[in-house]
Amino acid sequence: MTNPATQRLSAGLYLVATPIGNARDITLRALDILAAADVLAAEDTRSLRRLAQLHGIDLSGRALLAYHEHNGAKMRPRLLAEIAAGRSVAYMSEAGTPTISDPGFDLARAARAEGLAVTTAPGASAVVAALTIAGLPTxxxxxxxxxxxxxKARRRALEEVAAIPGTLVFYESPRRLGAMLADAAAVLGGAREAAVCREITKKFEELRGGTLDELAAHYADAPAKGEIVVLVGRGTPKEAGEAEIEDMLRDALATMSVRDAADSVSGALGVKRRQVYQAAMRLSAEGDAPDPEQDA
Known part of the structure; x- marks a missing residue:
């Protein structure tokens, strides 16, 4: 049987996901790529060396380059030149999946812009790991x-995402956690369900759930340590008024049947279909909007 580590990789950029805590949370394919790539680039070369030592990967004889937010503009052309010359370049962030809140984004984007091959060895991600354990809608x-x-800028950013109909996920630093939760409670609503995930997959992993008010109060007096993901459950949607429903129905009825318009508007506004269907029937009968089925 051929050892995957001895097989030559085709030229391209390989984005390799690495553990977010527990060093064994890495895929076999990721290890194969790290063992076979012509050039190794990492946000933190110390993390790459430790991971290689733990999994028995020989780094000798290959270029090992640091690529991070402070040297990206200078290092990026060299890595792209390596790929253009027919070599394989493996990049790993300090932890987790490259390009997610990570300087690898600029590298991957530049490679694609130059028509170079870009692929991924998927794996650990703090975002997905937190979603799986937090107990909030996924x-x-x-x-x-x-x-x-x-x-001020933090509150403005929270206002921009307040109405998104889904669970919100943030990365946060321990020293800002209390202030972030207090601002989130003020902007998003203190009764909104949330969770703080800390040190996921590590020895002192912790998950604390509650309302934003409860979590803000707790972390105001109990500073956290380690890597943190904050999740906020979806808010209660504003109840649509009759005028809003009718305005959307008029637009929908211009191109849809009564049935399809009712389905579309009720789904968009989260309103019971029967109520919307009755309004659509009334508008159609009054001639406020054309019914495509009648025009066919």
Whole structure:
């Protein structure tokens, strides 16, 4: 049987997901790529060396380059040149999946812009890991990354995502957690369900759930440590008024049947279909909007 590590990789950029805590949370394919790539790039080369040592990957004889937000503009052309010359470049972020709140985004985007091959070895992600354990809805979610440091800018950013109909996911630093939760409670509503996930997959992993008011009060007096993901459950949608329903129905009825318009509007506004269907029938009968079925 051929050892995958001895097989030559085709030229391209390989985005390799690495553990977010527990060093064993890495895929076999990721290890194969790290063992076979011509050039290794990492946000933190120390993390790459430790991971390679733990899994028995020989790094000797290959270029090992640091690529991070402070040297990206200078290092990016060199990595792209390596790929253009026919070599394989494996990039790993300090932890988790590259390009997610990570300088690898600019590298991947530049590679694609130059027509170079870009592929992924998927794996650990703090965003997905937190969603799986938090107990909040996962059918829809929005990842907002790190919020701004300044309080005014942070509240403005929270206002921008307040109406998103899904679970909100943020990365946060321990020293800002209390202030972030207080601002989230003020902007998003203190009764909104939330969770703080800390040190996921590590020895001191912790999950604390509650309302934003409860979590803000707790972390105001109990500073956290480690890597943190904050999740906020979807808010209660504003109840649509009769005028809003009718306005949307008029637009929908211009191109849809009564039945389809009712389905579309009730789904968009979260209103019971029967109520919307009755309004659609009335508008159609009054001639406020054409019924495509009658025009056919």
């Amino acid at each position: 059918d829809r979610f929005f990842f907002a990354g790190f919020l701004p440091n300044a309080a």
